[in-house]
Amino acid sequence: MDSFFLFLSRFYRRLNKTIFFSALYKSFFILTPIIVISVFFHLIFTSFFLPSAFIPRIFGFHLPTFLSSFSSRIEMIDTSFRQMIPSILAFVYSTQILRAKKTRNPIISLSCFLIIELIFNNSFFIQNPTQNLFISIICTYFMVALLLKLSVFEKKHRFNFLVPLAVFALVSLVFLVSATFNVSAIFYYFSPAQWFNNHVVSLFSNNFWGVLFLTIAASIFFWTGLPVPSSLSFRDYSLPSAISNLNASLDHHVDHLPFPLNINSLYYSFALFGGTAMTLAIVIAILFLGRKRNDNIVHLARISLLPSFMNSNQIMAFGIPLFLNPYFILPTIFSPLASVILGACFIKLKWITPAVFQLPAYTPNFLGAFISSNGDWRALLASVLILLVSVLIYLPFISHWLKEVDHAKNN
Structure with a gap:
């Protein structure tokens, strides 16, 4: 048993030496306060604002009329907040990758946030994305790698505004594909x-x-x-x-x-x-x-x-x-x-x-x-x-x- 946990420890430390995993684990920890707020907000909503939920049904608890009228708005805020988690993770993760590479480029982090937000928005590709973290992580990692290479090319050849142009092209592509095909339904089904x-x-x-x-x-x-x-x-x-x-x-x-x-x-x-x-x-x-x-x-x-x-x-x-x-x-x-x-x-x-x-x-x-x-x-x-x-x-x-x-x- 000790040899198994020794292997696990060595494997974990090797992962932590890679930028992909070390930046990822740090990002999860940085994101935790936001998750705490999201979880407790969702807990309050599902515990007191849903008439069919456990506490109202078992204990006969009912909200005053003036509060129950806000139920749909609170649900919308709750859902929107949770659906932004992959996008916020993309921003934090890209920032941690850039720090690990000793680079500062806020345009790249903001670009990752924007593109993941568009991709994971219910109006575009992925439906119900609250827990869809793996795809967000992979997309963010490769977007940062691509934009960093473009940034190096931009400095080397003095091609100004190459990174913003690339971001604009990616965003435009998301809009174009979504407008041309019913991608939301396709991705939902598959x-x-x-x-x-x-x-x-x-x-x-x-x-x-x-x-x-x-x-x-x-x-x-x-x-x-x-x-x-x-x-x-x-x-x-x-x-x-x-x-x-x-x-x-x-x-x-x-x-x-x-x-x-x-x-x-x-x-x-x-x-x-x-x-x-x-x-x-x-x-x-x-x-x-x-x-x-x-x-x-x-x-x-x-x-x-x-x-x-x-x-x-x-x-x-x-x-x-x-x-x-x-x-x-x-x-x-x-x-x-x-x-x-x-x-x-x-x-x-x-x-x-x-x-x-x-x-x-x-x-x-x-x-x-x-x-x-x-x-x-x-x-x-x-x-x-x-x-x-x-x-x-x-x-x-x-x-x-x-x-x-x-x-x-x-x-």
């Missing part, structure tokens, strides 16, 4: 997440092995910074297996469900605590290991505790970061995988009632199995046990990663 959502999830969601495959796929989507398919991020009660189980439960046939081991009873109920990759376990593990620490990571975990309980993992995903971090590729897969397997064992042994009933939007996933099984207290105990197992899976990886953080500080 995006990996959308295709996966439409053609794969329903196919594999009604049996144990299929759910295991979907669990692994969701973790890989998340770790790489690609958009996680919506049916693997939020409960989708329109899936055939969920509808069949619900109909059987309404006929009082809970003991003879057609799909007892499906995506609702396993993945939604036990593999999404804190969001994709069981990230609530990361927060708990950091707080446990950081009892005697007083640094930014522990403070970040404390700030992230409430959002993680409410299914938001963005603060930890950017603050650590989890994206493209070799220390976390294995636990982000194995933790939810173990959760699904344990949940299947509990259901198969008839120790718990499978989750069947529909839940209010944004119900904490940690409480999902308990509420969706009509208040089976054994399901709540199973959730606690599964969360503890996930924490144990993450502990050694986080422990060695914290040592890596300390090594970086000391050097």
Whole structure:
């Protein structure tokens, strides 16, 4: 085991010596305060301004009329803010690349922001781009490389305004392609997440092995910074297996469900605590290991505790970061995988009632199995046990990663 973590440490340090990754990890950390604001704004909106959400439905909370009228405007601000994250990341990342190359050129950073904003705007190429970070990173890196070469050529041959002209040409190209073709619809249809959502999830969601495959796929989507398919991020009660189980439960046939081991009873109920990759376990593990620490990571975990309980993992995903971090590729897969397997064992042994009933939007996933099984207290105990197992899976990886953080500080 020590040799494995030694290899991981060397590999991580090699990555950090490359401009691509060192600038990327710094950019994620710089972006974290903006992510914190975005997460809490979204949390307030989904908790209090949506009548169908968990808190209004469970506690009977209703906003005053004069506040509820602002709901659509607040939703628009929330959505717009989150959709700008790839563009802001492009600006910060390009700035960090330029610093690593000991170059200052604000035109390049502003150009990256503008072009990514156009590409990822709903009116142009990519729909719903909140989590589409990987494409933003790749595009930004190559745009900076191209514009830097043009900048060198401009200085060498005294060709003034070459970089601004190149930026103008790129922006014009985006407008031209978007105006000529219905690119927005094409990219929406052919995006990996959308295709996966439409053609794969329903196919594999009604049996144990299929759910295991979907669990692994969701973790890989998340770790790489690609958009996680919506049916693997939020409960989708329109899936055939969920509808069949619900109909059987309404006929009082809970003991003879057609799909007892499906995506609702396993993945939604036990593999999404804190969001994709069981990230609530990361927060708990950091707080446990950081009892005697007083640094930014522990403070970040404390700030992230409430959002993680409410299914938001963005603060930890950017603050650590989890994206493209070799220390976390294995636990982000194995933790939810173990959760699904344990949940299947509990259901198969008839120790718990499978989750069947529909839940209010944004119900904490940690409480999902308990509420969706009509208040089976054994399901709540199973959730606690599964969360503890996930924490144990993450502990050694986080422990060695914290040592890596300390090594970086000391050097």
